[in-house]
Amino acid sequence: MNGFESALIADILAGNSERFAWFVKAYHGAVLAQISSMVRQREDAEELAQDTFVKAFMHLADFNPNCATFSTWLCRIAYNNALSYLRRRRLPMVSMDDEAQLDTITDSEADALLSDDSRLALLDRALDLLPPADYMLINLFYNEARPIAEIAYIMDMQAGTVVTRLSRIRKRLCNTIKQLEHAEH
């Protein structure tokens, strides 16, 4: 975290609440994108993004710059917010795929399928079928290129679990692509 943000946080904690607007303006796009990757309804995503900032403000004194940067901490709050929303709505967050079937897919097979441009449309459909938490994880790793340790902090899991889950998600995508291809032919 940079010195400017640290000074700003100290200032806000001293009572200058209005200065939190800087964080809202700086990070609202990232927070909204983050939540939108889990929550498809636009209005709900905006509401959750606002909640994220309110919670961050209310718990600003608990923020520890030694654990994460401010944006990563914000991302963790956004993730938990979206997760709570999905739980309230009782939406499925984990895939019900046959795990044994996924074991038959090798990593090299997954690499080949997920790097094949001709399957982009199918991949897009497969991504639509991913549970929100899985989608968030894969998005953080591939799209935002965040390190494993950071993803582990955001999603509150062990780094080893993140790696395992990433591997399962890739295989799950491959499995779905295969099923879609099979259904088309």
Added chain:
Amino acid sequence: MPNTDTTLRTALKRRADVAPAPEQFALLTMQRILAAEEKRRRRQRIAAIVSVSACSVAAIVVLIVLIDWPAVVAGIHLPHLDVPIVLTSLCLLVVLRLLDKFLKAHFT
């Protein structure tokens, strides 16, 4: 874990292009934040008043029981208890005065 699945990255990047937040987003968020902050302050104020009041009442009860417990228990007035009653009243006044000062210092 490889991060070389180019098609997957392309697909995710394309999907990540969400429409920007409305112009009023930051303003509305700050309004909510300031309202939440005001609510928190109000709650803290009430909690402090309740806590100080409870402590004062407890202190007064303890004083009455310690200094003048025969009168409290028996409900009778004995001449030798006149001084403790005055002391109790003085203590009560001091506590109320301190409470008043505390509330004025912190919440006005």
